[in-house]
Amino acid sequence: MGDLIDEWAKQMAEAELSGPLPRRWAHTQGVAERAFEVRQVLGIDASLLVAAATLHDVGYAPRLAVTGFHPLDGARFLRDEHGADERLVRLVANHSFALLEAEERGLREELASEFPLLEEPLLVDALVYCDMTTTPDGGRTTVEERVAEILGRYGDDSLVGRFIRxxxxxIFGTVGRVEAALAAQPR
Structure with a gap:
């Protein structure tokens, strides 16, 4: 991976999101910026994190929304239409505890069997960190404010509200682990 995959990911996400979903595109760009900032804790997987951050919400694109569950729709798009790297596809499919939301939607078995979780905790945690410290408009936020914003936007009793609760x-534990890893990095 490297600059080429990062550029491919950016072009792909921009093509799918910027026109129909400009706010989602702004969030995506912010998540990618967070990934670029935390890449030093990942070593050789830094570019993979940036690509996954850039593509994590591509499944929201109207033309890709087959199931209505963006992690699954995005991962299938990347796998089926682009033959994307398996680790990248699995990160997109499972970002930000997607298995819990898949369960709420009756899609857990489908997601888990098609796209098993990666056994790479720091990489998985870093993507959660990037997503959950970025506002819908791409700005920085705390994880507590982000969770509260999601609950406020969707409502406590909605499917997404139940999932996020x-x-x-x-999510809080994951963000804490990444913050600790970042704090331990030499300056």
Missing amino acids: RAAPE
Whole structure:
């Protein structure tokens, strides 16, 4: 991976999101910026993180929304239409505790069997960190403010609200681990 995959990811996400979903595109760009900032904790997987951050919400694109569950739709698009790297596809499919939301949607088995979780905790955690510290408009935020914003936008009793309340303790723990890894980096 490297600059070429990062550029490919950016072009792909921009083509799918910038026109129909400009706010989602702004969020995506912010998540990619966070990934670029935290890449030093990942070594050789830094570019993979940036690409996954750039593509994590591509499944929201109207033309890709087959199931209505963006991690699954985005991963299938990347795998089926682009033959993307398996690790990249699995990161997109499972970003930000997607298995918990898949369960709420009755899609857990489908997601888990097609796109198993990566056994790379720091890489998976870093993508959660990037997504959950970025506002819908691409700005920086705290994880607590982000979870509250999601609950406010969708409502406590909505499918997404139920998911985010279940996932919140895991999200907070994940962000804490990445912040600790960043703090341990030499300056």
